[in-house]
Amino acid sequence: MDHNGNGTCRLFLAAVPDADTAARIYRLAEVLKRAHKFGAKITEPERLHISLFFLGGLPERSVEMACKAAAEVRVPPFEVLFDRSASFRSRPGNRPFVLIGDDGLDRLRSFRRVLGAAMARNGLKHLAKKHFTPHVTLLYAERDVEEHPIDPVGWTVNEFVLIHSMRGLVHLARWPLRSCGG
Numbered sequence: 001m002d003h004n005g006n007g008t009c010r011l012f013l014a015a016v017p018d019a020d021t022a023a024r025i026y027r028l029a030e031v032l033k034r035a036h037k038f039g040a041k042i043t044e045p046e047r048l049h050i051s052l053f054f055l056g057g058l059p060e061r062s063v064e065m066a067c068k069a070a071a072e073v074r075v076p077p078f079e080v081l082f083d084r085s086a087s088f089r090s091r092p093g094n095r096p097f098v099l100i101g102d103d104g105l106d107r108l109r110s111f112r113r114v115l116g117a118a119m120a121r122n123g124l125k126h127l128a129k130k131h132f133t134p135h136v137t138l139l140y141a142e143r144d145v146e147e148h149p150i151d152p153v154g155w156t157v158n159e160f161v162l163i164h165s166m167r168g169l170v171h172l173a174r175w176p177l178r179s180c181g182g
Helices: 019-036 060-072 103-121
Strands: 011-015 050-056 078-087 095-100 136-141 148-157 159-165 169-176
Touching: 011 060, 019 095, 019 136, 019 148, 050 060, 050 103, 060 103, 060 159, 060 169, 078 103, 078 136, 103 148
Parallel strands: none
Antiparallel strands: 011 050, 011 159, 078 095, 078 148, 095 136, 159 169
């Protein structure tokens, strides 16, 4: 694995659904794909995630700083709930088709702010970007579709992970969520 910052390593911090929820999201994606007549490949259940911070190809020292920041976070487990599907504007022919939500993602937004503050304290302020649209990417479609309500899908976030993305997603490290006393 290459952590020397030359861009060959794609690292990010993410929340991932449990296996049952991932399977449920995958089945929902199959239904939505048929309904919208998309030709694209659906994201495999084991690749489904909510990106929290993209770290890119960091040097080893910066990866250590990100892990130190992650270990400082003290937040109890929380629920996430997605209640709509939507398209993100992107490159033509490669539009992310995603699950999004509003109130059901407030605790996730709060958690991300805590994690971002820990990253900033550990010398990674440049990576702790404020803009955040929580989502789960179902597939990359050839065209946009309108936003639609769905039967809400959610799970309890009990941990977050450092993921390396090259020819698959590899979980390099994980941090359980726990209260201040835990």
